[in-house]
Amino acid sequence: MEIANSVHYVGISTNELKIFENLWELDYGVTFNSYLINGEKKALIDACPSNFFNLLKNNIEKICPIKELSYLVLNHLEPDHSEAVLNFLEDCPEIQILTTKMGANMLLNFYGVKERVKEVKEGEIIDLGGYSLKFISSPFIHWPETMMTFEETTKTLFSCDCFGGFGEIKDKIFAEENKDDILEEERYRYFVNILASYTKHIEKAIAKIETMPVSAICPSHGLIYKEPKTIIEKYKKWCGYSSGINENYIPVVASTMYGMTLKAAEKIKNIIKENGVGSELFDLSNIPPSFVLKEIYKAKGIIFLSPTYDGLLFPKTSDFLFRARAKEIKNKKVAFAGSFAWAGGALKEFEEWCKVLNWELIGSAEFKGSPEQYAEKLENLARTFLQSFEK
Template sequence: MSKERSHGIIIDKVSRDLMIIRYDDTTTKYFEALWEIPEGVTYNAYLLVDDDATILFDSWKKGLENDFLNALSSVIDIRDLDYVVIHHMESDHSGSIKALYEKNPDITFIGHPMTNKLLRSLYGISPRFRAVKDGEILSTRNYQLMFIHVPWLHWPETMVTYIPQIKTLLTCDVFGAYTIPKSVFIEDLSDEYVFSMRKYFANIIGFYRDNVIKNLDKVLTITKGDIEIIAPAHGAVIKGDLVRKAIDLYREFALKTPVNRKIVVAYSSMYGFVDGIMNHVTQVLSDWGFNVSSYRFTDKERAGIGDLIGDANNALGIVLGISTYDTEPFPLMDYVINLLIKKLRGGKPILLITDYGWGDVVLKHVKARLEKAGFTVIDAISVNGVPTKDDLNKIDIALQSFKQAMTQ
C-alpha cells in the first residue's frame, strides 16, 4: 500500500531504505514537445535514507518544482538532504535541482564530469559538485553506491547507479516506459506495457541504439548480473523474474529483432487514392497471416507518430504509401521517413508505393533516401491516380517479393 497517493503523487517503498517519489503526468500531450503520449508518463525520483546520509536520485520535470518540494518535504526535512545524484541532466529529471539548491545550498550534487557545466548553463547555479569517475563508489554506513557511466543513453553524461546491498539498478531513461502504471511495481510485462517500453525506447533512445548493447553488457559485467530491481525514471519499477525479461527486451529493442510477424503500413491519402491501394495491400498481407498495423494520415485520421516509430522498431518490414504534394512527398510522410531514418537507422525491408497526379517526381527521391540510410527497398512502384489492373498486378508481384524477403 502506498504511503501517499494523492493529486497524481505516489510515495512508496521500493526496498528497505529506498523510496520512490513519483508524479503521474496526465497533462503533457507531447513528450519532448514532439511525441504524442495520450497514455501519460511518470517522473520517478528515488530517495535513500541511511543512518548517516540521505541521498536523492533525480527529481521531476521543470515546472513541477513546488509539487516536488512538497512531496519530498513530506518524507524528510530538505535541510537534511546530503546528496543529489544526477543521472541525466535533461529537464524532465533535473527540473527541481535549482529549487533544491535554494532550499539547501549545503547539498552536494553528484554526476558525470560534464554535468557541472550543464548545471550552470541550464539553471544558472554553481552548487557543491562531486564529479564521479566511471565505477567510482560512494559509501554510506550500510550501502555502497557505484556510479557507472553509460554515455549516449541518451545524452553523453548519462550514468546509472548500482546498489549491491539491495541489488538495485537505478537507470533514469534506460528501461523507461510511457504510460501511468496502476502501481509502483509492474506485475507482468504484458503486451501493452512492452509496447510502451518499445515506443519509449524507439522515440528517445533509438538514435543512440549503437551504444545500447555495449553499455548494457558493461553494466551486467560490472554488476555480475546480480540485479533484482530496476528502478527507471519513467514507468514502473521492475523486480524479480521480470528483470531478466526486461534486459532481454532491451536487447531486442536495440537489435530491432522482428516479433509477432509484425508489418507496419504507414501512408498518406488526401483524396482516397492511396487509401484504396493500401487497403488492398493490408488485406493481402493479413491473408498471408502477418500481423499488420496501419498508420494513416488522411482527412479523417491522423496516426500517432510515436506509436508508429515504436511499432516499426521490431517489425518484420514496412510498407510506405506516399501521396505527392507540391512535387514532394506529402509533408507528414516526409516527416515519418525522416524519423524512421533517424531512429531506426536502417535494417528493415521496405515496400514503397507512391501516387501522383500530374508528375511522377517523388519515387526515385524517396527510394534513394531510404537506401542511403540502410533500408532495403524491395520494390518501388508509382501509381498515377486510381490504380489500374496493371498497377495492382505490379503491386501483387511486389508483395510476393516483400513476403519472400521477410520469410527467408
C-alpha cells in the first residue's frame, strides 16, 4: 500500500500472537509495521520477528526484489523490530544496516552482527536519490538506543514504538479512516503497558517533532496518522496522567478466592458512583492486569480490595502492584479493604507497596469473613476516600 509518493506500507498484521513481550495479552492481535521507500536507492524502515520474515519479504517483493534493498533502518533493536536482520543480511547482498551507536552494540550482542552496519547520529542525512532520511534521536522510547527517521521529501516521520498501538488491522491502515473503538482502546493500552514509564522522554520527543513539518506519522505498531496533531495531542494528555492531571474516575480493583471481597468491592463501587464520580469494578482474578493498568493510570484515585493469603496479599494483587511499579504509576491516592479468615496480613504488605509507589493511603478497613456485617465500616471507607478529594 502506497502511503505517500514512493513510500509503501509493507507490514504484517496478525492475530496469531497471544502475548506481547511474553507479558502483555494480545486479545485483538498486533501489527509489525515496516515501510519501503522506493527511491533510486531503496530503504526499509524497521523489520520484524524472524518467524514473520517470509511474509515481510513477500510484501516487499510486490514492489521490488528484496535483493535491491540498499538500507535497513533499525530505529529500535528490540527483537520484534530487529530479529529478522540475519534474514536480510542473507537475502540482500548490498544491504547496509543503519542504527544508532548503542543500536550497533545491541546488534553485536543480540545477533553477532558487526559487518555492514553504519552508525548514524542525530541530524545525519542519507540520500536515497529523490528521497532522503534524517535521523532523530529519541532515547528511552522505550529503550535507550531508539531513534526516529524522517523522510524529508514526503515529510513522513517513522516514529517506531512512539504513537504505536496494539490490535490487528484488517483494512484501513490510516487512523482517520479507521474508527474502530477497539483499536482506540488498544492504542491507549499499548501506551500504558509499553511506554508509561517514559513520559518525560516522550514529551521531549514531541517537542522536537512539533518543530518539524511532519505530514504523516508511521509507527511500528498500529495505525498510521495523516493528521499528526491528533495522536500528538492524545499523547500529551496521556503523559499528563503521570503528573497528576487525571480523570474524575476511581476504579475499584479487587482480587478474590471465593467471592467475599467482590461483594465488598461492588458495594464500594456503587457508593462512588452515587456520589457523581466515575467508577468500575475490576476483578484481578478474571481480568488480565494489562487491561486494568490502563484504568488506574488515568484515575485520580484507586480503591483496592484483597484477601489475605498466607499472611500476605493475594498473589493476583501483589503481581498487579509489581506491574504498576514497573510502569511508574505513582503519586496516587488509594484506599484498601481486606478480608481474612483467622488472621490478617494483606494490609501490612499493601502499606509497603504504597511506600514503594509513593501512593497516599487515605484509609483502610479489614473484615473477617463475609462483608455484610461490616457494611458501615466499608461505607465509611468509601466516603472518607471521596472526601479526601474535596480538600
